[in-house]
Amino acid sequence: MPIRPILSALLRNKTGAVLLVLQIAITMAVIVNAAFIVSQRLAKMNRDPGFDVPNMIAFQSWGFGADYNHEVAVKEDTDYLASLPGVLGVTTTASLPLSNSGSANTFAATGEEFDEAGADTPEIVANTYVMNEQVLDALGVELVAGRTFYPEEVSYRTPQHSSFAPSVIMTRDLAIETYGTEDALGKTLYDGLGNPAEVVGIIENMQGAWVDWDDLTHVLLMPGIAAGPFLRYIVRVEPGRRDEVMRVIEETLPARNSERMIRRIQPFTEIVARSYRRDHSMTILLIATVIMLVSITSLGIIGLASFAVRQRTKQIGTRRAIGATRRDILGYFMVENWLVTTGGVLLGALLTVAVNMWLVDAYSLEKLDWAYIPAGVLILWVLGQLAVLVPAIRASGIAPAIATRTV
Amino acid sequence: MLSMQHISKVYRTELVETHALRDFSLEVNDGEFVAVTGPSGSGKTTFLNIAGLLESFTSGTYVLDGLDVSGLNDNERSRIRNQKIGFIFQSFNLIPDLDLFDNVDVPLRYRGLKAADRKERIHNALETVGLASRMKHLPAQLSGGQQQRVAIARALAGDPHFLLADEPTGNLDSLMARQVLDLLQEINEKGTTIIMVTHDAELARRAHRNVQVLDGQVTDLEAPDSHPLTVAVDNDAADNLSAGA
Ligand SMILES: Nc1ncnc2c1ncn2[C@@H]1O[C@H](COP(=O)(O)OP(=O)(O)OP(=O)(O)O)[C@@H](O)[C@H]1O
Ligand SMILES: [Mg+2]
Numbered sequence: 001m002p003i004r005p006i007l008s009a010l011l012r013n014k015t016g017a018v019l020l021v022l023q024i025a026i027t028m029a030v031i032v033n034a035a036f037i038v039s040q041r042l043a044k045m046n047r048d049p050g051f052d053v054p055n056m057i058a059f060q061s062w063g064f065g066a067d068y069n070h071e072v073a074v075k076e077d078t079d080y081l082a083s084l085p086g087v088l089g090v091t092t093t094a095s096l097p098l099s100n101s102g103s104a105n106t107f108a109a110t111g112e113e114f115d116e117a118g119a120d121t122p123e124i125v126a127n128t129y130v131m132n133e134q135v136l137d138a139l140g141v142e143l144v145a146g147r148t149f150y151p152e153e154v155s156y157r158t159p160q161h162s163s164f165a166p167s168v169i170m171t172r173d174l175a176i177e178t179y180g181t182e183d184a185l186g187k188t189l190y191d192g193l194g195n196p197a198e199v200v201g202i203i204e205n206m207q208g209a210w211v212d213w214d215d216l217t218h219v220l221l222m223p224g225i226a227a228g229p230f231l232r233y234i235v236r237v238e239p240g241r242r243d244e245v246m247r248v249i250e251e252t253l254p255a256r257n258s259e260r261m262i263r264r265i266q267p268f269t270e271i272v273a274r275s276y277r278r279d280h281s282m283t284i285l286l287i288a289t290v291i292m293l294v295s296i297t298s299l300g301i302i303g304l305a306s307f308a309v310r311q312r313t314k315q316i317g318t319r320r321a322i323g324a325t326r327r328d329i330l331g332y333f334m335v336e337n338w339l340v341t342t343g344g345v346l347l348g349a350l351l352t353v354a355v356n357m358w359l360v361d362a363y364s365l366e367k368l369d370w371a372y373i374p375a376g377v378l379i380l381w382v383l384g385q386l387a388v389l390v391p392a393i394r395a396s397g398i399a400p401a402i403a404t405r406t407v
Numbered sequence: 408m409l410s411m412q413h414i415s416k417v418y419r420t421e422l423v424e425t426h427a428l429r430d431f432s433l434e435v436n437d438g439e440f441v442a443v444t445g446p447s448g449s450g451k452t453t454f455l456n457i458a459g460l461l462e463s464f465t466s467g468t469y470v471l472d473g474l475d476v477s478g479l480n481d482n483e484r485s486r487i488r489n490q491k492i493g494f495i496f497q498s499f500n501l502i503p504d505l506d507l508f509d510n511v512d513v514p515l516r517y518r519g520l521k522a523a524d525r526k527e528r529i530h531n532a533l534e535t536v537g538l539a540s541r542m543k544h545l546p547a548q549l550s551g552g553q554q555q556r557v558a559i560a561r562a563l564a565g566d567p568h569f570l571l572a573d574e575p576t577g578n579l580d581s582l583m584a585r586q587v588l589d590l591l592q593e594i595n596e597k598g599t600t601i602i603m604v605t606h607d608a609e610l611a612r613r614a615h616r617n618v619q620v621l622d623g624q625v626t627d628l629e630a631p632d633s634h635p636l637t638v639a640v641d642n643d644a645a646d647n648l649s650a651g652a
Contacts, residue, residue: 002516005512320461320485323486323489323514325481399461400461400485403461403500404496404497405452
């Protein structure tokens with residue numbers, strides 16, 4: 001297909017084409033950046049949490065009665081829950097992972113820094129959870145070394161307690177961060193007051209509380225039972241039995257103790273979904289924007305091409321009369337569109353980078369993966385060709401007799 | 408050689424059937440210059456469109472250079488138009504966004520000729536019509552007569568056997584019309600068969616033969632009750648006339 005005469009005809013008639021080039025460029029800049037952000041959000045939401053989210057249930061227990069005995073209530077409820085068919089593990093906790101709320105503390109690999117000021121041992125920040133000896137089963141985390149807590153290590157904590165813990169389990173990421181190696185079994189971890197604890201278990205992975213936190217996988221598990229009267233339970237069940245067990249809990253647990261209230265029994269997936277709500281709605285907003293822009297641009301292409309076909313009816317008939325085949329006419333409009341789109345994507349590539357630089361600067365988003373640009377070019381080329389197809393086919397159907405029949 | 412036998416053409420719309428041609432028979436020999444005349448609506452353009460493979464016909468046979476064209480598909484018809492036929496239109500039909508060079512180039516590209524060959528043909532054709540120096544001009548920068556000469560160059564560049572012209576001088580004043588006709592005559596003398604529809608009796612007289620179309624049929628010019636115009640344009644080529652109907 002001859003490009004030069006199509007291009008020179010296009011350049012002599014450029015208002016519509018220039019507007020379309022701009023529209024395509026803007027579309028490209030927006031959709032490429034949006035697609036990049038969406039892919040990042042999706043990747044963020046699809047990170048491996050390290051624990052068994054789909055098969056977990058969480059709820060709150062609030063001891064409000066005058067005769068509420070925290071230790072007794074917790075022991076009875078834990079044992080009861082563990083005895084339910086399909087339940088793999090039960091633990092209490094003050095806060096839930098991936099709930100966007102929790103607590104973090106500072107730790108160190110050596111005790112020295114507490115003796116002499118300015119010691120260069122880095123301070124480690126970890127998201128901490130106080131859980132019982134069923135912790136590994138209740139979360140479904142993968143133990144790569146060591147053991148779970150012994151029951152005797154699990155003590156009832158008071159709000160004022162100041163002691164550390166006899167033993168801790170940490171994620172591999174935290175071990176590497178703290179000791180420079182995942183081979184941390186048996187090492188000593190010091191809390192902010194210089195109290196030591198032994199590392200008795202390393203787990204492959206577990207995400208902590210805050211989905212936007214850079215150190216999301218720096219998680220430390222400590223043996224214990226959170227102080228009352230308010231605490232939460234995590235119950236993990238066999239795959240496929242979550243809703244069934246949830247119903248049983250709803251129907252039987254509250255009545256077992258009238259001194260405490262059971263609230264907000266919910267699948268863990270809901271808790272995680274709520275934490276990612278902003279990412280989720282941002283993703284949907286961006287996808288909607290992309291769809292809208294792509295539609296508008298497609299309509300723009302269709303509109304301009306249809307206008308051109310109508311305007312050039314006689315010219316097309318003349319071309320047919322002097323030897324163009326239908327395919328030649330179809331090709332003419334396809335090539336013309338391809339030229340306009342190419343102009344658009346070239347400008348669009350620059351604009352895409354500029355928009356990304358601005359986003360990086362203003363919203364500290366990540367720098368665009370360059371591979372998104374050729375992908376955007378390809379998509380817009382295909383989009384343009386598809387959009388122009390209908391008017392181009394209409395053009396190719398114009399009868400050659402038009403050449404003599406119109407004035 | 409162009410031979411039409413008993414061609415009919417019916418245009419059908421929802422409400423009416425128009426018999427634009429009926430039992431239309433005509434032979435045109437190689438090298439002839441035929442002028443087609445007749446009143447408005449008589450079917451001249453319809454004939455020319457069928458002759459030039461721009462339209463199909465309803466019944467009859469049409470043999471062009473020994474080829475029965477009725478069985479050709481759209482692509483084959485395009486190819487024959489491109490290779491054998493040159494068209495000249497009343498309103499020139501140049502492509503306004505292309506300069507003269509590119510306008511003449513259009514049919515040559517459809518034929519798939521090499522750039523050097525095309526360039527030579529374009530130069531020669533524009534030379535023939537006396538516009539080689541204005542190759543880079545746009546059609547709008549030319550007078551009507553000049554534009555029609557460019558259209559002739561475009562038709563000529565492909566070395567057609569047949570040049571079909573529908574009122575080529577209809578939009579031109581008489582001086583320019585005469586110039587265009589001089590050019591056509593020159594081209595015909597070099598061997599190209601020309602069929603020209605015209606209203607202008609004086610111009611028609613310059614053809615070898617006049618064919619009058621009345622009501623979709625070729626009429627016998629020697630018939631006593633023929634159109635006054637045909638008496639005026641009767642000339643020495645009259646023996647070549649198809650007796651038609
Ligand atoms: N596409 C069409 N559909 C329906 N009828 C048509 C069509 N084209 C032509 N006709 C009719 O066919 C008849 C012959 O038309 P044609 O254009 O061949 O006449 P003409 O001799 O060229 O006239 P003029 O001198 O005005 O150009 C006319 O009655 C015309 O209205
Ligand atoms: Mg006509």
